Amino acid sequence: MLIFETAQAMQAWCKQQKKAGQTIGLVPTMGYLHQGHLSLVQEARRQCDRVVVSIFVNPIQFGVGEDLDKYPRDLSGDCQLLEEAQTDAVFAPSARDMYPEAYATFVEMEGTITNRLCGASRPGHFRGVTTVVSKLFNICLPDQAFFGQKDAQQVLVIEKMVRELNFPLEIVRVPIKREADGLAMSSRNVYLSSEQRRQALVLSQALQQAGAIIGQGERDPAKIIAGMQTRIESAPEARIDYIEIYRAEDLADIKQIEGKVLIALAVKFGNTRLIDNLLVEV
């Protein structure tokens, strides 16, 4: 497994692969890998000749007061997992390599798709995401790029960006990986105390409950959200950031559940902000 630390070296290798007719699958990550990430790598391995995994804690997608400095990192542990998963190349650049002095170019998306949910709670977050992902696409030249459904809004934003900027590649969505008890896997789960970890189960439970009552015929988003709120507030340490339901395709408002909808939530336990979501089609 090769490890590249500069955009220049990574891009040169990817150009070489493309010239030799190999397809490239890219899995962009911020490292501290778990089974969720590895399921993306497995999917890339299944579909592409060469698998590139990027590990980069992207400073410009973190807001002031967020957890950039203490975001968990373990490059050597990550590389061991990626080697076992038959990754061909790891791209682990420095922040200085990605954003040299006087850096000034950004990719931005306007509108509801970036202003709602995490976009409302984390101003500038998606501008950081679309910028770094554009850079990673240009450096790694993937035929396919793999993103987890866990970050539901992120994958929507990236898909729209790829269509609108005409990136010559396909986005592949991979389902959420959960712990045995239902908690969505996240690098941030390590921040939780054991008590918080136990209480955080209400998130997946609230989503399951929402799916169940929709299955029973409930079509009023407000009622579904109220039920989820009650369930989540039964956990003493939970502080709700948002619980919202939108049309899945573009995060447009809906008056009642129909077609494909996204039920999404963000909840803090102490300083740890967790997100989870459920796609429902009726």
Add this chain to the structure above:
Amino acid sequence: MLIFETAQAMQAWCKQQKKAGQTIGLVPTMGYLHQGHLSLVQEARRQCDRVVVSIFVNPIQFGVGEDLDKYPRDLSGDCQLLEEAQTDAVFAPSARDMYPEAYATFVEMEGTITNRLCGASRPGHFRGVTTVVSKLFNICLPDQAFFGQKDAQQVLVIEKMVRELNFPLEIVRVPIKREADGLAMSSRNVYLSSEQRRQALVLSQALQQAGAIIGQGERDPAKIIAGMQTRIESAPEARIDYIEIYRAEDLADIKQIEGKVLIALAVKFGNTRLIDNLLVEV
């Protein structure tokens, strides 16, 4: 010569060329081609296996009240010139194909490089340029893209964008083409009355004069600009938008002429805004 009218068809052809090992040279234009454009095509022909010329009057780089609606167009005349110049493919999309309904993704550059000169006179102009050029790069997959030094600030902005977003390609600058009497070639020259056309000679003359007095040892930008202003104001219809001198590399302020400097001007004759510039190294 092939003509493509959709991004999808153009990109499919370019992918095919790349797969077959051919290099691609891209010449982005807004059409109504003159010898300046054709010199870019000749340079691309000399350096690349396949030459793609885009013809697209990009609405998002025009401001309110600018000349979008009356910008000169002549697609069939352009195609004839391009066929003679041994172009392989023309990309002439509609605005609706490039910017479908609910389009929301933009590439932006912050800082002095986009805020000065034409960026100050035309707010939003460079955001339109960086966005459309990013799209053209992703659609046409060039190994090299050719830009004229006539739009000096544009080529600086594009070069910086390519470096910062890591586009896998090289920008080639091609010198300004001038009419026999010195006027820089421009599609907008057709707007000029014969009297304005005669008066517009002061632009290249003022630049030549500036180069000459720098050659004689003048190092004070203010004095050089004052001399140019006098020369240009000798033309009764000339209305100066700007005459400025900056460090050529990044449009930083300079107190005196040293290293490589860009002398740039924009002047209106009636409703027609002309630009011209001179690079000087001392």
